[in-house]
Amino acid sequence: MRRHVPIGRRLLSLALLSALVTAGCVDDGRTSVTDPASLRWDEVVESARGTRVVWRMWRGDPSINAYVDGWVAPRLLELYGIELRAVEGQGPELVNQLVVERSARAAGSADLVWINGETFHNLRGEDLLYGPWAGRLPNAALIDSASAIIMLDFEQDPAGFESPWGRVQFALIYDTTRTPEPPRTVRELGEWIRANPGRFTHDQSFTGTAFHKVVMYALAGGVEQFQGGFDEIRYQAGAERLWSWLGEHRTAFWREGTVYPAGAAELHRMFSNREVDFSMSYNENEVVSKVRQGILPRTARALVLRDGTIANAHYLGIPFNSPNPAGAMVVADFLLSPEAQFEKLKPEVWADGTVLDPARMPAEWRFRFDALGRDPRSIPLDTLRRYAVPEVAPGYHERLSQEWRERIRAAPR
Template sequence: MMAGRFFHSFALIFLLCASLCCSNGCESKRVDAPVAADASWDQILTQARGQTVRLSMWDGDPMINAYMRDYVIPELKQQFDVTLKLIGGQGQNIVSKLLVDKEAERVQGDIDLMWINGETFYQLRKMDGLYGPFTDRLPNNRSIDWNNPFVAIDFQHVVEGFECPWGNVQLALIYNRSTVGEPPLTIDALASWIKSHPGRFTFDNSFTGMTFLKSLLYQFAGGPQSLNGPFNEEVYASSSRKLWDWLIDVKPFLWREGQTYPESVSQLHQLFSNSEVDFTMSNNDGEVDNKVLQGVLPETARAYVLDSGTIRNSHYLGIPFNAANIAGTLVVANFMISPDAQLRKALPAVWGDGTVLSIELLPAEWKEKFEHIDGRTRVAPRSELEQKALLEPASEVMVRLHADFRREIIENGN
């Protein structure tokens, strides 16, 4: 009898603890069954129902946030009964978190999907921090051309199915059509224009400005293929010296005589909108229409790329090695590269982000829609820009360029 009462009391305590655990988020501690290697897509869809997928992403743009909140999240819930939760976080924060999980042998993490860039991808691959390869399991993968290096190669590292391309953009110069009749198309012509219009050109000293300098670096290194492959110290040293000499030559004619530079591209946009300079720029070729619609840039803004080319790259979605809800995560990734989601994201009124889908591989009814994006009026079609596209060089180039710019141009007084 005593044993029976003891067992009965123990069972009640156990059930109470279990109940308290669930009320405090035991769902996040549940380890779901892994997705079988031979599971069909229908089986994955079935397994995904009811799952919650946690996406870690940059949340600094209100229009991107609105796209996710007002379109992606409701569609995933309605179509697939998958709940998507957005978590702020990117870059080194993600790497550090997953490194801790690795060292602690944590089999289930707090993130299921991540919006990542090339440097983060490289770091995660080195530490075996990514689940995959997985892109072949996504039905919408059939509309991605993996022979396209701007999709298949991320900062000179082959993707190999360990991340799913989500968007594709190209650096564009933006000029004011009311003050700049014919924008300079070559590096020499740009230097001449800067000297003829003192104080009317500059660039930010953050990511966008450094991408602009990377684009110029290609020309000084020898052309479109010159920086492809692993980082080459000799090539970088020679080409960057030519870049700094070019910049030192035009520096006295830059905004504020090149003694200071905008800290961010948003500050550069503000200078442009206030008519303090005649040029701004963006890493996203579609942003000119987007920012005009938002009232950030004037109606007279137009975008173009230099004849020598500008950097084009894709941004991606990766799955951590210890993601808890793989089935739901695969469903989310597949939806993100669906024609519906990609077209909506490409609209300047929504985001203006370029598609990663191949127009040639899309069904006929989608080709016309992607070839003529509604609202894209201030920049050439993406197919035309791609002819002047340059691959992202090795990530070491960006690191070195940023440090050398400070030393050679800012701190040296040149």
Template sequence: MKIACAVTVSLVALTGCGTQSENKKADSPAAVAADPVTFSFYFSGSQNVKDLWDTLIPMFKKDNPEIDVQAVYLPSGTGAQPTYDRILAAKKAGKGSGSIDLYEDGINVVTQGGKDDVWETLSTDAIKNLANVEGKTMQDVNQMAIPYRSSAVVLAYNSEKVANPPKTLDELLEWIRSNPGKFAYNDPSTGGAGSSFVTTVLYNGLPEEAIHNSDPSIMSEWDKGFTVLKDLGNYVYGKGIYPKKNQGTLDLLQNGEVDMIPAWSDMALQQLNEKLLPESVKLQQITPGFNGGPTYLMVNKLSEKKEAVYQFLNFVLSPEAQEVIVNKMNGFPGIELSHMSQDVQNKFSGVADGFRAFNLGDLGNEINKRWQSEVAAQ
């Protein structure tokens, strides 16, 4: 019995030692894989924007397995403003970032967020490849946003039906009146192509600097433009039918229901390349040009995941990622052309000329409200 007890005690001791050793091994940094850092990225746009991020995010993840990008897609016209409102509400309530670390949108939201102090100031200290972006572009947004890609609104038209497309806004307005039902633009609150057309009409004849004026006093200068837009309601598609989203008017052009629309250059080029639009569709800029410019990425100032976000943004501004943007979006790169391959430099040499960058601050929302009440509701 003594021998049996001694053996039992020895076995217990050995088992205890073995368990303790295994526990130490399991607790070691080499054995315990740290959970990846996850940050949320909210973005809006048409399907081509979603397709882009569905390509870029896995590329980033492959080389950065320690970071997860939780992407939340907001289709055009379905949630951009509520998302910004959520960021601002969380800040005011002292609830941090509202679980939104990185956000994509246009210049109006950059400006609005600057006033509300919700965007982080960015620098090359944290994002090395930010040095690849033109300095003037960053100065225009006070270092609060990254212009990761750019495009322009142009006229897209059926060349089999339109031999001599309009070259100026006045010629376009006359063409619309002379060809009733053959022109369409989308509800401006649901997509940038329609918004660009409306804004270009409102600012026609105003001083060039007006397109950078966010002072509400300029709203009184819109009266003439809204009179034009109301009158055009009798000549546009369906005598006042305004499709939803940028894709809505592209569908009408594809089906031959209209012969001319304002469209984003990147969307139209992509769909031409994919044979979704007929070869007869051609693109042309007018004078004065429709608006265009960058789409921006903004970092929530109250995000607790900034280091991971900065690592992701550094990748987005790399020539490798920018090449994907050019190929998939047919958009202009966000970084200076000198940092891109020679093929890309040749492709975009002079292409970006002609369009104008509007910066109206919060006035874009006022335009949409007045358009809904005075144009869409008539």
């Protein structure tokens, strides 16, 4: 996942650049391998055996960290002798790191990166990704290739430079004891906010920006108004409707819209502490895992607005200067395996959606996925599909995130 601002605005200080370059030049003991483009898959696997793979990813959720560190890493070590080391690195920081390494001709500090949307756009624009490679993975044959949400990343063709590994959908979270009849549309949500001042807010992260996009789509009459690449005129019209809606409701937000929680974890805490009556997530199943972990109340449920809520996929990329692209490919292929996809789908693990087509799975795995069942708190699959809308070009997300922050800073306190 992923805090995104235009790359031209992300210049690091000279001191930090020097520090990053120095860090990139440190020999961490990884073994460089032959470019896997010239190898058969069995040779790729053999080249990856016994190596270390450094994976830069979002480390902000304990459930995800536990899945990666406590389940994926041991399985990779068992199957391939690969030592997986997951480290923090996302969005602007990741892009800057790779820009610095290229400028300094430094050794790559990562082999695999968790990306999507704006980050993929910026990495591809700067020619910072290795590839194409994703189509060579044996488990790529199992991907649900009929799903535009999986096969297009914010309207971008991955073109083999990234491999999908999870699918999610934005959802609001409410408490059935506090809000037995929750709003089901943006219009109804606005009415609820005005009738219950101080009981609603969103966070400052990518989840909050996703909420802004959901509202912007609804006010414009649908996501279709923004499809087909970024358009300045369409953006200005949509953004003005959004700013007007937010301005109309701002004083009815928590603390009159003068401060906002930093991220979804803080918003979840506020919701659980009854400071607000709604939380939100970029994963429709997060309510299930967080209830089981005791983070959210047992009466918490998720809902998708009938105007449409955003669904997208997350992906894995390989940096242009990865010291171990073969190892990265083997890890990415394993993460696409039915075994790994099934494990992360479990409600008690992560509850992250699969990118696989059940019809393409071996029969035994198809049965296991079917038998997994769905938690009563889960949104029915037909409801999710009915109201799912795709992401639009990355420019919309970047501009909304940037301009919202500017407006909040300029707003009277």
